Amino acid sequence: MQRERATTIYEKSKAGRRAAVLPEAGVPEAPIEELIPANLLRAAPPNLPEVAEPEIVRHYNRLSRRNFDLDSGFYPLGSCTMKHNPRLNERVAALPGHARLHPAQDPRRAQGALELMYLLQASLAEICGLPRVSLQPSAGSHGELAGLLLTHAYHADRGEVRTKVLAPDTSHGTNPASVTMAGYEVVKVATNQRGGVDMDDLRARIEEDPDQIACLMLTNPNTLGLFDENIEEIAALIHAAGGTLYYDGANLNAIMGRTRPGDMGFDIVHLNLHKSFSQPHGGGGPGAGPIAVSERIEPFLPRPQVIRRAAINGHGPRFDLDFDRPKSIGRLRGFQGNFGVFVRSYAYILSLGADGLAEASETAVLNANYLKARLAAGRAGERLPIAFDRHCMHEFVLSGRPLKNDLGLATLDLAKRLLDFGFHPPTVYFPLLVEEALMVEPTETETKESLDAFAAAIEEILTEAETDPEIAKHAPYSTPVRRLDEVRATRKPVVRQPFD
Amino acid sequence: MLAAIGVDSVDELFEQIPGPLRLGRPLELPAGMSEAEVYERLAALAARNADAEGQVCFVGAGMYDHYVPAIVDAIASRSEFLTPYTPYQPEISQGGLQVMFEFQTAMSELTGLPVSNAGLYEGPSSVASAGYLAMGATKRRKFVVSRGVHPHSRETLATYSVGYGAEVVEVGLAGGVTDAAALAAAVDGETAAVILQSPNFLGAVEDVEALGAAAKEHGALLVVACDPMTLGILKPPGECGADIALGEGQPLGNRLDFGGPSFGFFCATAAQIRRMPGRIAGETEDVDGRRGFVLALQTREQHIRREKATNNICTAQALNALGAMVHLAWLGREGFRELGELLVRRTAYARERLAAVEGVELLHDAPVVREFAVRLDAPVDRVLDRVAERGIAAGYALGREYPEYEGALLVAITERRTREQIDALAEALEAAVAAGRGAKLADSASKAPRGATEGAVA
Numbered sequence: 001m002q003r004e005r006a007t008t009i010y011e012k013s014k015a016g017r018r019a020a021v022l023p024e025a026g027v028p029e030a031p032i033e034e035l036i037p038a039n040l041l042r043a044a045p046p047n048l049p050e051v052a053e054p055e056i057v058r059h060y061n062r063l064s065r066r067n068f069d070l071d072s073g074f075y076p077l078g079s080c081t082m083k084h085n086p087r088l089n090e091r092v093a094a095l096p097g098h099a100r101l102h103p104a105q106d107p108r109r110a111q112g113a114l115e116l117m118y119l120l121q122a123s124l125a126e127i128c129g130l131p132r133v134s135l136q137p138s139a140g141s142h143g144e145l146a147g148l149l150l151t152h153a154y155h156a157d158r159g160e161v162r163t164k165v166l167a168p169d170t171s172h173g174t175n176p177a178s179v180t181m182a183g184y185e186v187v188k189v190a191t192n193q194r195g196g197v198d199m200d201d202l203r204a205r206i207e208e209d210p211d212q213i214a215c216l217m218l219t220n221p222n223t224l225g226l227f228d229e230n231i232e233e234i235a236a237l238i239h240a241a242g243g244t245l246y247y248d249g250a251n252l253n254a255i256m257g258r259t260r261p262g263d264m265g266f267d268i269v270h271l272n273l274h275k276s277f278s279q280p281h282g283g284g285g286p287g288a289g290p291i292a293v294s295e296r297i298e299p300f301l302p303r304p305q306v307i308r309r310a311a312i313n314g315h316g317p318r319f320d321l322d323f324d325r326p327k328s329i330g331r332l333r334g335f336q337g338n339f340g341v342f343v344r345s346y347a348y349i350l351s352l353g354a355d356g357l358a359e360a361s362e363t364a365v366l367n368a369n370y371l372k373a374r375l376a377a378g379r380a381g382e383r384l385p386i387a388f389d390r391h392c393m394h395e396f397v398l399s400g401r402p403l404k405n406d407l408g409l410a411t412l413d414l415a416k417r418l419l420d421f422g423f424h425p426p427t428v429y430f431p432l433l434v435e436e437a438l439m440v441e442p443t444e445t446e447t448k449e450s451l452d453a454f455a456a457a458i459e460e461i462l463t464e465a466e467t468d469p470e471i472a473k474h475a476p477y478s479t480p481v482r483r484l485d486e487v488r489a490t491r492k493p494v495v496r497q498p499f500d
Numbered sequence: 501m502l503a504a505i506g507v508d509s510v511d512e513l514f515e516q517i518p519g520p521l522r523l524g525r526p527l528e529l530p531a532g533m534s535e536a537e538v539y540e541r542l543a544a545l546a547a548r549n550a551d552a553e554g555q556v557c558f559v560g561a562g563m564y565d566h567y568v569p570a571i572v573d574a575i576a577s578r579s580e581f582l583t584p585y586t587p588y589q590p591e592i593s594q595g596g597l598q599v600m601f602e603f604q605t606a607m608s609e610l611t612g613l614p615v616s617n618a619g620l621y622e623g624p625s626s627v628a629s630a631g632y633l634a635m636g637a638t639k640r641r642k643f644v645v646s647r648g649v650h651p652h653s654r655e656t657l658a659t660y661s662v663g664y665g666a667e668v669v670e671v672g673l674a675g676g677v678t679d680a681a682a683l684a685a686a687v688d689g690e691t692a693a694v695i696l697q698s699p700n701f702l703g704a705v706e707d708v709e710a711l712g713a714a715a716k717e718h719g720a721l722l723v724v725a726c727d728p729m730t731l732g733i734l735k736p737p738g739e740c741g742a743d744i745a746l747g748e749g750q751p752l753g754n755r756l757d758f759g760g761p762s763f764g765f766f767c768a769t770a771a772q773i774r775r776m777p778g779r780i781a782g783e784t785e786d787v788d789g790r791r792g793f794v795l796a797l798q799t800r801e802q803h804i805r806r807e808k809a810t811n812n813i814c815t816a817q818a819l820n821a822l823g824a825m826v827h828l829a830w831l832g833r834e835g836f837r838e839l840g841e842l843l844v845r846r847t848a849y850a851r852e853r854l855a856a857v858e859g860v861e862l863l864h865d866a867p868v869v870r871e872f873a874v875r876l877d878a879p880v881d882r883v884l885d886r887v888a889e890r891g892i893a894a895g896y897a898l899g900r901e902y903p904e905y906e907g908a909l910l911v912a913i914t915e916r917r918t919r920e921q922i923d924a925l926a927e928a929l930e931a932a933v934a935a936g937r938g939a940k941l942a943d944s945a946s947k948a949p950r951g952a953t954e955g956a957v958a
Binding site: 005006008009010017018019020022023025026027028029030032035036037039040041042045046047048049050051053056057059060061063064065066067068069070071072075077080082085088090091092093094095096097098099100101102103104105106109110111112113115116123126127129138139140141142144145148149152153173174176177178179180181182183186226227229231232255256257258259260263264272274280281282283284285286287288302303323329330331332333334335336337338339340341343346347349350351352353354355356357358362365366369370372373374377390391393415416419424425427430448474476479480481482483484485486488489490493494495496497 | 501502504505506507510512513514515516517518520521522523526527528529530531532533535538539541542543544545546547548549550551552553554555557559561562563565569571573574575577578579580581582583584585586587588589590591592593594595596598599601602604605606608609610614615616618619621622623624625632650652653655656658659660662663664665705707709731732733734735736739748755756757758759760761763773779780781782783784785786787788790791792793794795796797798799801802803804805806807808809811812813814815816817818819820822825826828829830831832833834835836837838839841842844845846848849867869884888893896900915918919
């Protein structure tokens with residue numbers, strides 16, 4: 001990766017240079033002040049860079065080489081499902097019929113797009129084991145907010161006001177953040193010895209105030225990569241209290257075609273199309289967070305909903321946007337959702353099919369368990385033990401506590417040293433329950449050779465640390481920059497280029 | 501691999517799923533297909549959409565048919581930008597982090613506010629996030645919102661408000677712009693934010709500075725939604741007293757995509773930096789004193805602060821913000837201003853041309869940049885269908901979201917809409933309105949149900 005000093009596009013700017021050639025107006029060129037009152041106009045144009053096209057291309061190509069990406073190497077970032085992004089999906093998303101379709105196009109002239117959305121809804125409904133799907137939420141956390149607003153609407157419709165949402169101490173940070181944003185209070189539920197929900201604690205939390213329990217948000221398999229065997233009992237307890245059961249679908253990649261959230265008793269599920277369904281992560285989006293719900297939640301789904309209407313006068317079936325949903329929570333965003341993401345994920349589902357999706361989950365689970373076993377057989381078995389020792393699903397969590405106690409090496413140091421070996425580190429310090437946590441998710445699109453190479457790198461780093469832990473403590477060495485001062489960036493934030 | 505794990509089959513690994521919960525049958529989905537077959541299937545679906553490649557698109561309403569330069573696709577499709585996750589490991593994410601920093605600088609320049617985040621989902625949910633910020637900043641729970649704000653933004657704000665417990669009060673329009681007296685009367689000591697849009701949904705440029713006085717007087721935040729493509733020529737919200745400027749980012753470097761993915765931009769005064777939603781890149785140094793970038797102020801975010809986070813957003817729209825940055829660099833300082841001027845002049849021409857058509861009159865005569873509204877003396881649906889037969893999408897019918905403007909049409913202009921296309925639109929409208937007037941008379945005589953022309957799909 002490039003080690004030259006970083007210069008911004010603004011620092012490459014020279015007055016008078018440019019790339020764009022715009023069309024001639026071809027209409028009378030009256031002074032702007034005659035068309036818009038002067039007090040509404042700006043004095044000088046915004047200070048955008050002045051750079052010609054060759055230098056723009058060179059600038060961003062150079063920047064790109066200062067990024068590590070999935071196409072360059074193994075990216076076992078737990079909870080993020082960094083699986084291969086098939087390039088076919090980019091090609092079909094870019095077809096003009098998709099890419100240049102205006103979102104306000106009359107539904108009669110956007111039948112292909114609406115049919116695609118309808119088919120994707122049906123596919124996701126089958127995968128989740130729930131009857132209805134809304135594609136509207138823009139990402140997982142947006143789906144969570146939707147699910148909580150649906151819960152609110154469901155209870156309000158029954159004349160109930162409930163104030164508390166239960167979430168395990170292992171939950172993703174978005175869960176409690178969404179709870180607050182939706183106007184609820186979070187109640188934490190403890191984790192038991194096997195890494196599942198502590199049933200006694202759950203019962204106690206419910207019994208404290210059963211009428212106030214609005215919802216339980218759960219990830220299953222959870223963020224420890226473990227399937228909660230008590231899920232049927234959990235569902236029964238929540239439903240008996242009158243709450244809804246919410247499924248955080250970040251870990252769906254473990255179970256496709258094997259089990260379904262709807263069959264487990266969940267009422268509301270969000271799916272991350274940028275995880276299980278191969279939408280590229282783009283350095284932090286775009287994604288999409290569709291929600292699947294049970295019949296009792298269906299009336300409250302966001303507006304508009306994509307539907308198929310019966311044939312009219314021999315024409316049809318006709319796909320349409322249904323705005324006539326009197327109990328709907330309303331809109332969560334503009335237009336119909338991240339359609340370009342839907343195209344990619346639908347292409348992915350078509351490519352894999354029923355068997356392929358099940359095989360993806362099977363291989364993801366096999367890969368995770370194999371890597372877990374490979375690591376346990378080496379130095380990691382002692383230095384980085386598995387936090388909960390049982391078969392995992394698609395990911396597993398190690399604890400760097402012994403490494404820290406015995407060699408003084410933090411999980412962060414290990415992660416930074418991995419950068420020198422050409423790997424993206426696993427997720428670190430999450431879940432919070434596990435001390436010095438390291439969360440590893442290999443996904444199904446990695447070969448045995450990749451997994452072996454990663455295990456070998458961990459072994460080498462641990463061996464090196466036994467003789468000289470200082471090496472890892474100051475890693476990385478080979479990256480465009482070394483460890484950065486993050487405290488300064490927060491204490492004295494510089495968040496834009498200063499101009500004189 | 502199974503031997504290393506110590507199991508005989510993959511099924512054994514799934515035994516942690518209780519028996520009754522195992523699916524025990526294949527998913528009811530089609531069998532997998534070859535790449536060529538999937539392509540054909542998707543291409544067939546795409547072919548059933550009337551897109552802006554085949555139709556001349558005068559539809560706007562928040563998303564616009566701009567030309568996205570080739571350089572945007574070339575850079576945004578590079579694996580190094582397309583396939584990484586959020587830059588949690590800054591040492592190997594300098595490219596993405598620097599793009600965020602450059603993007604923040606550009607949006608800060610456009611809006612005239614010192615702080616920008618690296619992007620939110622899209623426009624309307626950014627308005628709802630501004631409401632959430634304003635509640636936190638003022639400890640008040642009322643929003644005063646102009647009816648000139650995009651209907652999707654107002655609806656999204658209302659949806660979120662049920663959750664975070666706020667009241668939304670709407671203020672109407674007069675002469676195409678926000679009714680200043682009604683706004684001043686609605687704002688009080690309980691108001692967390694006054695939310696405006698300029699140009700507003702009818703295309704009219706608002707006098708933000710004058711309207712914002714009511715917010716200042718009562719200590720409410722002034723939130724201004726704006727169209728970034730107009731900021732090369734319009735006075736930036738930051739110079740008009742805005743505390744927050746935000747909007748739909750699609751016009752910058754993003755294709756229409758039937759509504760997404762695009763991005764929302766979100767800029768604020770320095771006072772709000774620790775309440776901002778979303779990711780923010782900041783400049784710093786590494787241990788060797790080398791310049792670098794990191795995710796700054798992460799203590800606002802859900803992965804650190806959990807239930808105390810300033811917003812729940814995690815995955816946003818980084819790649820879409822990259823597209824915007826490349827587009828802005830390509831336009832450059834002068835090109836961006838010129839594009840704004842081009843929009844103003846072509847829009848002025850189109851507005852005059854359409855207003856001269858028999859049966860078409862202006863809905864308002866407030867100043868506009870790139871979109872304007874007309875009232876048709878014929879049923880809008882039928883006019884749109886007739887004009888579509890000539891391969892033109894004439895605009896956006898206002899009636900559903902603005903019953904008070906039933907019969908009105910919103911027409912948008914981009915640099916792709918030539919004088920010839922504008923003339924063709926005027927001619928098509930003239931014919932369609934004339935035909936529609938006849939139908940209107942027949943309708944009122946026979947009371948024919950709406951939608952009787954259901955089968956006529958262009």
